Amino acid sequence: MDLFEAEQQIYQDALKHVNDVSQGLPFDFDEFAALTKEYGVLLKQLRRVTRFADRTTVDLFENNLDLTGKVHYDALTGIYNRRFMEENLKRTIKSLSRFNSVLTVMILDVDFFKKYNDTYGHDAGDICLKTIAETLSGCIRREDDFVARYGGEEFVIVLPHTDEYGAHLTASNILESIIKRRIPHEKSEAANCVTISIGVTAAQVEYTHKASDYIKRADEALYMSKQNGRNRYTYLKFEEAEK
DSSP states (O other): OOHHHHHHHHHHHHHHHHHHHHTTTOOOOHHHHHHHHHHHHHHHHHHHHHHHHHHHHHHHHHHHHHHHHHHBTTTOOOOOOOHHHHHHHHHHHHHHHTTTTTEEEEEEETTTTHHHHHHHHHHHHHHHHHHHHHHHHHHHHHHHEEEEEEETTTEEEEEETHHHHHHHHHHHHHHHHHHHTBBOTTTOOSOOOOOOOEEEEEEOOOOOHHHHHHHHHHHHHHHHHTTTTTSSEEEOOOOOOOO
16 A cells, blocks of 8 residues: 555544544544554655655756756867757847847868878867867857857857958957967868868848858858868858848
């Protein structure tokens, strides 16, 4: 018999005893004392179960909070992941469109990263990506700016309230900051150290703009940077996709 069944049985026994007394039978102190003792034991058991259930609920809540926080971060680099970037970019566009503000989006790719992994190993490749992520994070300082790992060796930087001029300054600073890390890359065809290529686009935000259009345009600019020798950035004015 479980605790709830036991509680129900005690209740039924007590109710029967009350009915017997109401019908003229003598009050049985021994039976009443036994029922009271049983109920006291049951209450102690119920309290233990309740405390355990409360602790379990708290643990589950804390674990869920922990998972909720981690779901937006890249496990390797510790920066935001693609899921967060896509969701937050949509929110950013919606917000900026209300104030007719500007937005810059960049896509960055580590040059000849496959050759880097082949030469130095995947563990070194992971360290390289962590260093790149740390460097990119250090290049953006405003609260609304953010960098995310887009996938593999690709990263995305979103810069609200940043126009074309600001985009050029930021891209130049990023290229210089990566070079300064002097991560050796003997198989690179762009330099003797790790470099990156960047695609940049910027626009005055309108409510019809889509996050995918900014990513697509920045990716087109990134492709041009690669075609033109890598270790550089290319700026392309934003173009809204045709309806």
